[in-house]
Structures are given as C-alpha cells and as structure tokens.
Amino acid sequence: MWQRRAFLKAAGVGFAAALLPRRAEALERAELIFASSIQKREGGFGAALVNEAGSVISTVELPDRGHDITFSPTTGQGVVFARQPGTFAVIFDPHGGAQPQTLTSIEGRHFFGHGAFSPDGKLLYATENDFDNARGVIGIYDVAGGYKRIGEFDTFGTGPHEMLLMPDGETFVVANGGIETHPDYGRTELNLDSMDPSIAFVDRRSGKLIGKLRLDGGLHQLSIRHMAFDHKGRVWFGCQFRGPSADRPQLVGYATRDGEIRLIELPDATLGELRNYIGSVAASADGGLIGVSSPEGNTILAIDPDTATVVASLGLENGCGIAPDSVGLVASSGEGALGGLAGSPAPLTTFELNFDNHLRLLKAV
C-alpha cells in the first residue's frame, strides 16, 4: 500500500482529493508534469515545470543554481533548494497562485540541496551543513509559521545529501555522503582520506538515531548520496567514488531499516559506463524499477530490485534526472533532453534549457 501513498504524495494528495471523481480520473489520464532545477541558455538559473511533449509550462527564477525540488503532500507547494553550498530555498506554487517566497539558511548553516515535507505538510525538513563542526543536520521549518526555522536534528554524519521520509511517515533516511566541505573553501572536499559515509535512520519526532549503516570492505571513499524506495520498502542508494579513478567499486546498493546494507553486483562493462559516479536514484511509480543515472558516463539504467539486474538502459549525454511516469522512467539531461525508458512511452525531446541533476514528477496542474 505504501507505494501508492508515495505516488499520491508526488501527485499532490490535497489537490487530487478535492476533485470530483470524474475530474480526478481525467487528471489520471492527463499529461505528466515534471519539475527540475534548470540553467537557462541565455544565462541564469531557475526551476521549471515541463511536460513530456517538450513544452515548458512555467518557470521560477532562482538567484543561483538550484538542486532538488520537493512538494508538499497537502498543498502541492514546491520547494527548490539551492545547490550546495547555497543558502536559499525558494517556495513556489506550481499552480501559479502565489508569489514565490525565498527562505535563507541561518548563520553557520547552508543547504545541501535536498529536503522533504512531513506527511501532514506542516513541517519542511532540509539537509544542511553545520560547517564549522563538519556535522550534518536536518533543519526543521514550520510551514504555517511562514517557514520559520524551529529547530534541527543531527544526521549522525558529515556531508548529508539526499534525505527521504520512509513510507512509514515516521522515519527519515539520510545519505551521509561523508565528505567535509566548508564554504570558506567553496566546494573543495576537505577530508577525502578520512571520509566516513553512512546511511542513517532517524526518528522524525524525536530526532533520535534508530540505526546507522556503513559499507565495509575498505569502501570509506564511496560517498552514499542519493536514494529511492523499492516496492518492498528497501532503500536503494547510489554512490560516487572519491578514491583512485582507475578503481571501479560497485556503486549501487540497498539498505533496510532492519540493518541490512549491501551493494549489488553490476557487470564490469555496466560499471565502466557509470564512471564511478551516480548522479540520481529514482523509483518507478509502483516501486518495481529503480533508475540510476551517471551524467559522467552518459548512462541511465533501470534495475529490477527483485533480481538486482539491469533490465533497461538509455544512453543520454549528460543524463542525470530520473522520475517515474505511469509505467516506466523518464530521464532528463544537462543538455536539455528528456526521454523515457523501461516501458515509458515518452519520446526523446529537447528543450531550450539545461536540466539540473534531479527530475520530479508532479501530476497536479
């Protein structure tokens, strides 16, 4: 049941629930809308809503480069976070009803580019850097209070990147990439010799650590960064390797709240195509497919989580964003391309803009 809930979350439960049944049915059939941070060809940055047919539906201006976008499950409001080490998040109404609002990180913190809403839409959570202490935190924002920051939890690691709310609605899972950065040095990675990446499960209410998982076997330079849930509720993750470039460690794996963590065995040739760099991870609508991307290797893979094998792939120059459509996966690229794989009927189209690393499905417009 959870996968449906997750899907509805992306679709905007509040909006769909307010529609009459026939109208809602029509919406089900209507074109799919995707959201992504973008770089404009004429210069400048923004976030855009686009459809599979190649049209830009709307855009929001951003002061600098954005990263991921998350949507409120109740109001449909979107939040686009600055790419690290950015200090802004822009809240926008995909239906165009309200003016965008800009949120600024507090002193001593910056955003890492990802976040999530609580299931009731009352709180927004964001991964942030307590950079003077090289400590990852989850910033907590009160939506009704104008997104006032009301507190923070520890991520129990350094350099947290993507965070997701588990299907239980009560547990955060955080990818602590393990890489220390400090805004005094831009994006320079300061601790490659002593990295300690992990996946942390954190109680949403208390902020207490439920469990922390690490990859063993000398993989401390394998930065765990992006995640998605499969239909069994397992957390699939994608990594980026910061060790010697000629090494080719496995890059994709899954973890569970019960404490299991493992890397799957991708064949050497496939692994070679990923160039030690997974840029995003996403699940299909039913959780029966996991998509992973490598913009460095110009490769998108669809993996069957039950057999841990690659079932489809797409060569896409600078391809990074992945989102589900109704049947398969849709991928986007830094060159402005968008196209489907693994059963998706979306044709390959090109936009006059460059997509940033993440693509999100939004069905309510």
Next chain:
Amino acid sequence: MRLLLAVVLALSLTPALAQEQKLTAEQVVSLAITEAIRPGFAQYAETAATLERDVAGLCGGPSEASLDVARTQFKAAVIAWSRVELYRLGPLMVENRYDKILFWPDRKGIALRQVQGVLADADPDAADPAKLGSKSVAMQGLGALEFLLFGTGAEQLNSAEGDFRCRYAHAITMLQAETAAALSAEWNDPAGISKRLLEPSEADPDYRGFREVAEALTGLLAHGTEAIRDQRLLPFLGRDGAAPKPKSALFWRSGMTVPSINANFEGLRALLEKSRIAEATTAENLWVSNSASFEFGNAERAGKVVTDPVEQALADPRQKKALDYLVIVTQSLDTILGENLAAALGLSVGFSSLDGD
C-alpha cells in the same frame, strides 16, 4: 618543368595546409604532454632536488648565508610546484601524492599543530625520511617545511641550535625530491600515462577514447581556475564581504602566497596555449583561446601589482583591489574554459556532470 614542380608542390601542400588549420586530438594531447606537462614536472623535480641539497648544506654548515640559500630555493620549489600542481591527473593522483606534497586546504591548521608537536618532542622519527613518509601527510608537505624554514623559531637554523629542526626539514625535502622525481619519470615513461593519453582504448577505465582525454584536459583547466579561487584566493580574501584573513593564506610565512597563485595561473596558461587545444576546434571558435589568453594576461598584470606579503597587501587598497580582481578573472575563465572551450570542442564538461552533487 618549373611550372610542373609548382603544381606538384601546390597539390602536396594543400592537404597539409588544411590539416594545419585544425589540430587533431592526438596532436593536442601530444603537445600538452611534451610542451607543458613534462617540462613543468622536470622543472619541479630539479628544484626539489636542489632544495634537498641546499637544506642538507644548511644542516651540515648552519649559517645565515646557508639559511638564505635554502630559503631562496624553497621559494623556487614552490613556484615550480605551483606551475604543475593543477595538472591533477595520472601520477599526481595516486598514492596520496598530492596531499603528501602539499596538505591544503588545512582549515584546522593540522600541519602547524603536528609540526609544533614534533619540534616540542624532538621526535627522532621525523628526521628519518623512511619513518616520516609513513606518518601523517600534513607533517611531510611544503606547508610543514615552510614553517620549519620561515616560522617561529626558524632563526635558530643559522646555528647548531637548530640541528633537529634542520634534520626534520631535510627529511621532508628528501621525500619531496623523491616524489618529484617519480612524477617526472612517470610522465616521461613512454609506456605510462603518456601512452594512456595518446592511445586511449576501450580497456582503459579512464580514457576510452580521445573524447575522454580531451574532457580530462579541459576539466583540468576549468577545475584549475575554480581551485585557484576557492582554495587559494577566497580563503584569505573572505567571501561575501567577510573580513580578510591573511593567516588563512597558503605560504604567508614565506611571502609566497601571491607568487604561488601567479604560478598557478601560469601553469594553466601553459597547458592551454602550448597544447594549442583551441586549434582543435573550428576556426570560428578560435576566439575562445584568444579570450582565455586575454584573461590570463589580466591575471598576470594584476598579480604583478601585489608586491607585498599578503598581510600588508591586504591593507593596501591598490593591492587589495588587484587581489579581488583576480577572483573576477577566475570567474570569467570558468565560463571561457568550462563552458565555451568545452562547447567549442563538442564536449560536455557541462552542466550537471562537473560538480559532484
């Protein structure tokens, strides 16, 4: 007969001329290696070897004069290193070599703490290169060596009082000379990195074709200007209007902060111009290398304005302005090298892949 010869010459010259207009990827890679990278590492290896001898001379005959010689040669080694340190591929990127030569950024001042600890304890292992080499990288780099030669207490190096300090410094220079020699030798090894770059193949995990080699070289240029800004200039200039922090500058004790940055620019400029990489693009894209050379010229002029050690330079409005201007030059070069040059070469050193998010 003469006419016939002229026709034959014209026929044989035409294809050659056409080729000259656009260099092949292989020619560019070959020029990058033979004209920029190998000479750069050879120079670094030579200065590092001389530094080792000069510091040995200082330890054997401590005096004001021998201390001067060692300090002067340290500066020469820093310049030679700064010219090649942004050539971050191949031999420099294995066995922790980069960090061993220079542990930087060192936000928490680890090198200083460790060096002071060694001096306080007169830890004999630190004066033994074999043992020092397996200790913390921060203890064996140019930062540690700079403190020993220029930092608090360095004046004792002119007499027997500085014996331990000098032997520790000498151990560092031995390790540095060894690494520098290895880097140069590996770049000169015809079966090594040069072959990988000149003969990319599907079997090579890093360089499967010339496109990936070209991406790597272009990436060096684009990442290089970013590193100058993020790791060298902004940490002491202060971001977003923050107060300058002269002691967060690399090599402030020896007054080599800005000379080192100037050499960083020179190294990138040498790679760009000597490889003639822009000539691998179509004629209408040659403006890219012209504008890059223009900006490197601006960097050189601004760098020359800064003549004082960094603390005084920051207090002088004219020199401070020149330093701020260097930041702007790096931003402009980011666009020219990371976007325009990459696009002209048909590469995607582009938007989503050049970041690590």
